[in-house]
Amino acid sequence: MEPTAPDHTAVRVALWRAMHVQVDPPPHVIEDEIGLRLVAPDDGWRRRPDMDPRGTSGYRAAIVARARFIEDLVTEQVGRGVDQYVILGAGLDTFVQRRPEFAARLRVFEIDRPGPQAWKRRRLAELGHGVPEWLRLVPVDFEADGSWWGRLPEADFDPGRPAVVVSTGVTMYLTEDANAATLRQIAGLAPGTTLAMTFLLPAGLLDAAGRPGLRAAEDGARAAGTPFVSFYTPEEMLAAARAAGFADVRHVPGTSLAERYFAGRADGLRPASGEDLLVATV
Numbered sequence: 001m002e003p004t005a006p007d008h009t010a011v012r013v014a015l016w017r018a019m020h021v022q023v024d025p026p027p028h029v030i031e032d033e034i035g036l037r038l039v040a041p042d043d044g045w046r047r048r049p050d051m052d053p054r055g056t057s058g059y060r061a062a063i064v065a066r067a068r069f070i071e072d073l074v075t076e077q078v079g080r081g082v083d084q085y086v087i088l089g090a091g092l093d094t095f096v097q098r099r100p101e102f103a104a105r106l107r108v109f110e111i112d113r114p115g116p117q118a119w120k121r122r123r124l125a126e127l128g129h130g131v132p133e134w135l136r137l138v139p140v141d142f143e144a145d146g147s148w149w150g151r152l153p154e155a156d157f158d159p160g161r162p163a164v165v166v167s168t169g170v171t172m173y174l175t176e177d178a179n180a181a182t183l184r185q186i187a188g189l190a191p192g193t194t195l196a197m198t199f200l201l202p203a204g205l206l207d208a209a210g211r212p213g214l215r216a217a218e219d220g221a222r223a224a225g226t227p228f229v230s231f232y233t234p235e236e237m238l239a240a241a242r243a244a245g246f247a248d249v250r251h252v253p254g255t256s257l258a259e260r261y262f263a264g265r266a267d268g269l270r271p272a273s274g275e276d277l278l279v280a281t282v
Contacts, residue, residue: 002115002118003115003116003118003119003121003122004113004115004116004118004119005116005119006039006091006092006116006119006120007091007116007226009091009169009226010091010092010116011039011041011092012050013035013063013091013092013169014032014035014036014038014039014091014092014094015035015036015039015041015045015051016051016056016059016060016063016064017030017032017033017035017036017060017063017064017067018032018033018035018036019046019051019053019060020032020060020061020063020064021033022046023053024057024060024267024269025266025267028064029061029064029065029067029068029261029262030064030067030068030071031098032064032067032094032098034094034097034098034127034129035092035094037127038092038094038120038123038124038127039092040123057269058270058271058272059272061258061262061269061270061271061272062254062257062271062272062274062275064261065254065257065258065260065261065262065271066168066198066254066257066275066277067168068257068261069196069252069257069260069261069277070166070168070196071095071099073164073194073196073279074095074106074164074166075102077162077164077194078102078105078106080192082161082162082163082164082192082194083105083106083107083161084106084107084109084157084158084161084162084163084164085106085107085108085109085163085164085166086109086111086152086157086163086164086165086166087108087109087110087111087166088111088148088165088166088167088170088182089111089112089167089168089169089170090110090111090112090117091112091116091169092120093110095108096108096110096132096135097124097129100132103134103135104132104134106134107134107136107156107157108134108135108136109136109138109152109155109157110135110136110137110138111138111140111148111151111152112137112138112139112140113139113140113141114139114140114141117137117139118139120137121137136155136156136157138151138152138154138155139151149185159189159190160190161190162189162190162191162192162193162194162282163189163190163193163194164193164194164196165186165189165193165194165195165196166195166196166197167182167195167196167197167198168196168197168198169198170197170198171197171198171199171200171230171232172199172200172228172229172230172231173226173227173228173229173230174229174230175229175230176230176240179230179240180240180243180244183195183197183240183241183243183244183246183280184244184245186244186280186282187241187244187245187246187280187282188245189282190282191247191282192281192282193281193282194279194280194281194282195241195246195278195279195280195281196277196278196279197237197277197278197280198275198276198277198278199230199231199232199237199275199276199277199278200228200230200231200232200274200275201231201232201233201234201273201274201275201276202231202232202233203231205233206273206274234251234253234276237251237276237278238251238278241278241280245282246280246281246282247281247282248280248281249278249279249280249281250278250279250280251276251277251278252276252277252278252279253276254271254273254274254275254276254277255271255273257271258270258271
């Protein structure tokens with residue numbers, strides 16, 4: 001597969017995570033400059049409009065907050081004996097590279113499009129990280145066949161054992177039918193499997209400060225040819241997870257992550273509103 005550069009959204013997330021370390025004072029919610037090294041942007045990357053330290057601080061905080069929440073969840077599940085971790089739409093995720101000793105206790109499955117994944121594989125090799133035996137890069141051409149579900153067992157995923165499955169920044173690009181199908185597939189995994197999935201709230205549920213950011217994000221996604229398709233109220237997302245067959249479902253407001261990870265900061269850094277999480281257990 002010919003390597004293809006990751007899309008602009010994955011690059012922006014990687015750069016925002018690095019910006020958090022480089023611009024925001026400690027304590028840092030998460031420390032990740034490996035994504036920046038993977039991307040290797042030109043020297044002027046911090047002067048890009050979407051990297052403006054003040055104008056994008058809420059989005060930067062939201063990205064690092066959800067990353068920290070996911071890693072805390074994975075840590076909790078590993079403590080309960082779970083040893084399989086599936087990342088849908090992995091993009092430039094760097095969990096394996098940043099926490100290799102902990103990640104080695106798992107079998108990690110990164111699912112992404114073939115071209116960007118081949119690009120990432122090449123960059124990992126160039127930076128000296130490589131691909132350890134317990135990391136499985138699973139290429140899936142969603143437009144051609146969409147069969148990420150069928151490819152997992154080929155990569156030695158054991159459907160008879162529980163897993164942590166994560167999908168962040170994906171649902172808004174898919175139809176409600178496609179999201180429902182994903183929920184049903186994950187709900188069919190072994191008891192004890194936990195899903196963490198982000199979703200965008202409708203504009204009517206955002207406060208006045210959050211709506212301009214959502215409009216700007218929608219405009220940017222549309223201009224890039226990847227328009228937002230699906231928005232959910234928390235009740236709609238919980239209902240979709242229950243209908244898919246999950247035994248236990250929980251709504252985690254994005255605003256709650258502010259209290260969890262940003263309380264007491266003197267710089268006023270707080271996540272922007274607009275993206276919440278579903279945590280569902282089989």
